[in-house]
Amino acid sequence: MNRQPVSSSNIASIGYDANSQTLEIEFLNGGVYQYFDVPQYVYEDLMNAGSHGQYLARNIKGIYRYSKV
Template sequence: MNRDPVTSSNVTSVGYDPDSGTLEVEFHNGSIYQYFDVPEALYNGLIHADSVGGFLAAHVKGTYRFSRV
């Protein structure tokens, strides 16, 4: 999946596959996680958030199924 760089103290890049609703997040420590069944509107909110890490923590983590890649 292609990811776009983001400005964040914790997140390096973010990608999204609208066909499967998969959100992929790469962290500065090199780990990559995929979150499943994420609505596209939520992805748009994430990439436009003032704090990408804060948005991820508040709206994605603990809400959507995930897998470490």
């Protein structure tokens, strides 16, 4: 999955696959996580958020299933 670099204090890059609705996040510490069944609008809102980390914490973590890659 292609990820786009982002400016964040804890996220290095973010990718999204619309066909499988999979969101992939690479953290600055090297960890990569995939979140499943994430609607495209959530990905778009994440990419447009003033703080990617805050958006992730409030709108994705604890809501969508995930797996460490």
